[in-house]
Amino acid sequence: MSGLRLVNLHKSFGQTLAVRGVSFEVNQREIVALLGPSGCGKSTILAIIAGLEAPDQGEVLWEAQSLASTPPHQRNFGLMFQDFALFPHMNVADNIAFGLRMNRRETAEIDQRVQATLDLVGLPGFEKRDVNTLSGGEQQRVALARSLAPSPRLLMLDEPLGSLDRNLRERLVVELGQILRRTKQTAIYVTHDQEEAFALADRIVVMNRGQVEQVDTPQAIYRRPATIFVARFLGLGNLVPGEIRNSEGSRFVSTPIGNYPVESTLEGKVTVLIRPEAVTLDGEGNCQLEGRMVSCSFRGSTCRAVLDVQGFELSFDLHTNAEIPTTGEIICLGFDSREALQIFGTTLDGDK
Amino acid sequence: MKNSSFNRRLLLLWIPPLTFLALFYFFPLGSILGISFARSESGLTGPFMEALASPTLRNVLWFTLWQAALSTLLTLLVGLPGAYLLARYEFRGKSLLLALTSIPFVMPTLVVAAAFNALLGPRGWVNLALMDWFNLSQPPVQFINTFTAILVAHIFYNLTIVLRMVGDFWSHIDPRMGQAAITLGASPVKSLRYITLPLLTPAITAAAVLIFIFDFTSFGVILVLGGPRFATLEVEIYYQTISLFNLPLASALAVIQLTCTLALTVFYTRISERLARPLNLRPRQFTQHRLISWRSRLLAGAVIVPMVILQTIPLVALAARSFTRLDPERGQASPVSPGLTLAYYRELSINRRESLFYVPPTQAIATSLGYAGATVVLALALGLPVAWALSRGNGAALNRIFDPILMLPLGTSAVTLGLGFIVALNRPPLNLRSSLLLIPLAHTLVALPFVVRSLTPAIRSIRPRLRHAAATLNATPGQVIRYIDLPLVARAVLVAATFAFTISLGEFGATALIARPEYPTIPIMIYRFISQPGAMNYGQALALSTILMVITAGGMLAIERFRIAEIGEF
Numbered sequence: 001m002s003g004l005r006l007v008n009l010h011k012s013f014g015q016t017l018a019v020r021g022v023s024f025e026v027n028q029r030e031i032v033a034l035l036g037p038s039g040c041g042k043s044t045i046l047a048i049i050a051g052l053e054a055p056d057q058g059e060v061l062w063e064a065q066s067l068a069s070t071p072p073h074q075r076n077f078g079l080m081f082q083d084f085a086l087f088p089h090m091n092v093a094d095n096i097a098f099g100l101r102m103n104r105r106e107t108a109e110i111d112q113r114v115q116a117t118l119d120l121v122g123l124p125g126f127e128k129r130d131v132n133t134l135s136g137g138e139q140q141r142v143a144l145a146r147s148l149a150p151s152p153r154l155l156m157l158d159e160p161l162g163s164l165d166r167n168l169r170e171r172l173v174v175e176l177g178q179i180l181r182r183t184k185q186t187a188i189y190v191t192h193d194q195e196e197a198f199a200l201a202d203r204i205v206v207m208n209r210g211q212v213e214q215v216d217t218p219q220a221i222y223r224r225p226a227t228i229f230v231a232r233f234l235g236l237g238n239l240v241p242g243e244i245r246n247s248e249g250s251r252f253v254s255t256p257i258g259n260y261p262v263e264s265t266l267e268g269k270v271t272v273l274i275r276p277e278a279v280t281l282d283g284e285g286n287c288q289l290e291g292r293m294v295s296c297s298f299r300g301s302t303c304r305a306v307l308d309v310q311g312f313e314l315s316f317d318l319h320t321n322a323e324i325p326t327t328g329e330i331i332c333l334g335f336d337s338r339e340a341l342q343i344f345g346t347t348l349d350g351d352k
Numbered sequence: 353m354k355n356s357s358f359n360r361r362l363l364l365l366w367i368p369p370l371t372f373l374a375l376f377y378f379f380p381l382g383s384i385l386g387i388s389f390a391r392s393e394s395g396l397t398g399p400f401m402e403a404l405a406s407p408t409l410r411n412v413l414w415f416t417l418w419q420a421a422l423s424t425l426l427t428l429l430v431g432l433p434g435a436y437l438l439a440r441y442e443f444r445g446k447s448l449l450l451a452l453t454s455i456p457f458v459m460p461t462l463v464v465a466a467a468f469n470a471l472l473g474p475r476g477w478v479n480l481a482l483m484d485w486f487n488l489s490q491p492p493v494q495f496i497n498t499f500t501a502i503l504v505a506h507i508f509y510n511l512t513i514v515l516r517m518v519g520d521f522w523s524h525i526d527p528r529m530g531q532a533a534i535t536l537g538a539s540p541v542k543s544l545r546y547i548t549l550p551l552l553t554p555a556i557t558a559a560a561v562l563i564f565i566f567d568f569t570s571f572g573v574i575l576v577l578g579g580p581r582f583a584t585l586e587v588e589i590y591y592q593t594i595s596l597f598n599l600p601l602a603s604a605l606a607v608i609q610l611t612c613t614l615a616l617t618v619f620y621t622r623i624s625e626r627l628a629r630p631l632n633l634r635p636r637q638f639t640q641h642r643l644i645s646w647r648s649r650l651l652a653g654a655v656i657v658p659m660v661i662l663q664t665i666p667l668v669a670l671a672a673r674s675f676t677r678l679d680p681e682r683g684q685a686s687p688v689s690p691g692l693t694l695a696y697y698r699e700l701s702i703n704r705r706e707s708l709f710y711v712p713p714t715q716a717i718a719t720s721l722g723y724a725g726a727t728v729v730l731a732l733a734l735g736l737p738v739a740w741a742l743s744r745g746n747g748a749a750l751n752r753i754f755d756p757i758l759m760l761p762l763g764t765s766a767v768t769l770g771l772g773f774i775v776a777l778n779r780p781p782l783n784l785r786s787s788l789l790l791i792p793l794a795h796t797l798v799a800l801p802f803v804v805r806s807l808t809p810a811i812r813s814i815r816p817r818l819r820h821a822a823a824t825l826n827a828t829p830g831q832v833i834r835y836i837d838l839p840l841v842a843r844a845v846l847v848a849a850t851f852a853f854t855i856s857l858g859e860f861g862a863t864a865l866i867a868r869p870e871y872p873t874i875p876i877m878i879y880r881f882i883s884q885p886g887a888m889n890y891g892q893a894l895a896l897s898t899i900l901m902v903i904t905a906g907g908m909l910a911i912e913r914f915r916i917a918e919i920g921e922f
Contacts, residue, residue, distance in 0.1 A: 014642065050535050072534045073543075078533040085528040089550045098546075099536030150537060 003028040003186050004154055009058035011044055016290065018044040019055070020210040026154070027186060031180055033201035034190045037233065041210040042190045046156045049188070050079050062153070073102070082159040084143035086131045086300040092118075092142050093127035099150035104129060117145040120179060131323030136164050140172060148183060155180075155187045160269050161196065194234050198222070206230050228344050231273050238314045241348055251341060257309045258289055260337040266345045273342040274335075276304075277317045281325070282334030289333045293325050307331070362750050365741035369734045369800070370754065376762055376793050387775055390604030394871030399536025399604035408630045409588065413608070416584040419499075420567035423506035424560050430507055430662075433655045435906030438515060441652060442640040449656065453663045454512040455905045458851075460858030461572025462878045463670070463897040464505055468577055469496060471669035471896060478684060482602045496737055497579030505573045508662060510563040517562075521555035523640065561620040565613050565763055585609045589765045606768040613763025667901060674894035696891035711872055717903075720857055720873045726792035727856035731799040735848060738800075738805035758804060761797040769794065773866050788871070794862045799852040801852025806851060810844030854904045873898045
């Protein structure tokens with residue numbers, strides 16, 4: 001079922017182009033993550049959807065109806081802020097009840113709803129607490145309860161875990177996903193952390209410099225990043241320049257670290273990504289890539305090895321069931337080039 | 353242990369200012385009240401019974417209260433849109449706007465009265481223009497001696513308090529509070545009503561209490577612009593003292609006035625503690641937008657233009673008038689024709705009547721500047737330790753008790769205090785009657801609260817961690833003071849000094865009673881000219897007012913250049 005649709009949004013602040021031609025959709029009951037580095041325009045898009053900012057160009061549609069003339073307080077879109085913006089002059093219950101009161105619900109209904117949402121976020125009995133005395137995690141839950149209480153048709157979460165410490169974040173991201181799914185909440189989740197996006201989202205919109213780079217499911221994005229930017233942003237940094245060549249009917253890519261057969265239809269100068277997890281420490285003479293071991297950080301079942309290959313620093317995940325080579329040793333890696341390599345039709349210096 | 357030694361150190365800091373207040377505030381005030389009540393034929397309670405039983409005086413008290421309440425309310429209503437604009441938008445000329453709107457605050461009442469007279473008086477610019485255009489024989493606008501004049505002058509005076517205190521606080525409130533309310537379905541009006549205004553309450557209350565105290569003790573504005581029909585307590589104290597010489601009754605009224613302001617100050621300290629909420633204050637760059645859209649520019653214009661007109665046109669009218677010769681008043685023969693003139697300024701330096709009390713304007717200016725300089729030194733010497741104590745012992749009991757005491761001089765009748773100086777400081781052990789120090793001492797009493805409020809936030813902003821950091825980077829204690837403390841406090845000291853300076857320049861009430869006739873200050877000279885008839889005297893009053901205005905405005909613009917320009921935290 002179609003929910004939110006953004007059509008070719010543009011927004012600039014003075015000289016800065018914050019959003020440049022952004023279009024994507026959020027289906028009802030779907031959780032979409034808006035992923036990108038800070039300053040890429042994510043928060044501006046939320047503000048445009050909420051109606052707090054007007055786009056210079058483009059449209060926001062809900063169920064195919066334009067929202068251009070709907071003021072923000074009548075859109076029934078919830079927005080949860082990074083540092084929560086809890087009202088400091090109200091207790092927990094009054095904060096949560098605020099949206100319901102604005103909708104002129106009955107007192108009994110409000111009380112019941114406040115209790116229900118507090119139960120949902122795991123804070124039963126917190127009604128009378130002063131919001132200023134809550135811990136970071138508790139504030140986050142109250143903020144979530146406050147945005148869920150009026151049952152918004154779309155909930156937007158702007159880096160909701162950004163201000164919390166790592167441990168709490170890892171625990172809350174799971175809980176947050178469970179709560180959103182249990183309430184069948186349509187949601188847009190803004191973050192710069194790909195792990196959060198992977199853990200929560202049905203689909204991910206990756207953004208860079210005000211533009212959409214890729215829209216897809218978490219698996220698809222990780223498996224097949226559409227651009228060099230997306231690859232880098234997901235931590236896939238093994239990128240080397242290359243050129244597609246034909247030789248005796250077969251196509252291969254020639255790079256400073258070696259020549260590999262490819263099935264790409266691209267021509268000319270390209271960039272090659274070598275996936276770090278798709279290699280094996282080779283003992284059978286199938287040597288695809290040779291390099292000197294610079295360092296290896298142990299991570300349990302794997303170790304992240306940094307290799308110097310013809311002057312390129314490349315990282316690989318090596319399984320620790322085999323013997324780990326020592327630093328300075330020349331080692332040999334094997335891979336299936338169809339699985340391990342991905343070719344981008346752009347060059348590295350363009351960074352696009 | 354640590355706590356008690358800390359308290360002892362705080363007490364040490366409080367000793368100089370408290371001694372000062374004891375000698376030059378409580379002692380004179382106590383003396384004059386003691387003498388006054390001793391003269392009362394009906395005992396100590398008699399004058400109070402008289403004051404409260406008399407319908408006239410009850411009316412005065414009632415009028416004082418409600419004109420102050422109404423003035424405060426109107427000032428808030430006029431100022432809040434401006435405060436919003438200054439808080440939420442960044443635009444060119446903003447600091448100039450702040451400087452312009454703060455000039456009235458430091459203008460002496462006599463100058464303000466003269467300014468409104470020059471603009472809206474029977475022979476002010478507006479009436480002259482209307483009479484000329486429509487060929488009227490009578491001035492059509494009746495402004496002077498009306499209740500409206502009092503209200504307008506009070507707004508004119510105190511608007512900057514709202515702009516600065518509320519505007520500054522507002523600029524640090526996270527705009528996402530309001531946005532959160534709106535995404536929860538609150539209309540902009542409801543968001544203002546339920547979120548923004550409650551969050552602003554501490555700042556609005558603080559501004560309102562301060563404005564109320566100023567309006568409650570209003571003297572010059574009522575006397576000169578309100579005319580004989582209106583009297584506040586302060587004006588009544590003046591009449592009872594100077595005209596009727598009913599000292600017991602005047603003292604009773606002064607005590608009533610002081611009690612009211614003290615009650616208000618205590619109430620304010622209490623309420624501000626309860627209202628204080630741990631707000632997550634945001635730096636301004638996160639809360640302020642540029643004026644980009646036409647709608648926001650239009651809105652800004654609609655707020656700024658009337659504000660600037662209200663705050664500057666009377667002063668411009670005053671300056672213009674001091675250079676203008678008008679038609680002679682009817683029945684007064686004069687050979688000169690209307691036009692531009694420097695005559696009023698030239699006449700200042702001529703002793704036409706060969707009066708014994710004649711003082712050339714340069715000497716009055718020199719006297720005023722001298723007194724102001726001494727006030728700056730005194731006020732800083734006393735204010736710095738207090739500000740230090742206040743910023744260190746946050747919430748310490750000592751501070752809670754002594755802090756409101758500092759505010760007392762603001763609510764005390766200047767006339768009563770002036771009389772107190774005369775009766776108390778003219779005999780051993782404190783024989784200062786003929787000392788030139790007497791006036792700076794009185795001015796310091798009024799300036800001290802302002803000095804303390806400007807210094808405290810700056811000193812508080814020097815976190816111990818900064819000093820520790822400097823020390824770990826091998827700075828000696830001397831270098832810590834030189835490179836950390838001084839640069840951080842220097843600008844605040846300058847702001848405080850400018851406050852003390854301008855307050856001293858403009859003070860009139862107490863000065864009028866204790867100034868020696870051969871050493872008048874500029875306001876005293878202005879008053880002398882105003883109280884004598886004739887166009888030439890009036891012109892000279894305007895000329896001197898303009899000079900005083902330029903000096904104070906120069907001081908205020910200097911503050912704004914140093915950018916730390918907050919009125920502080922009342």
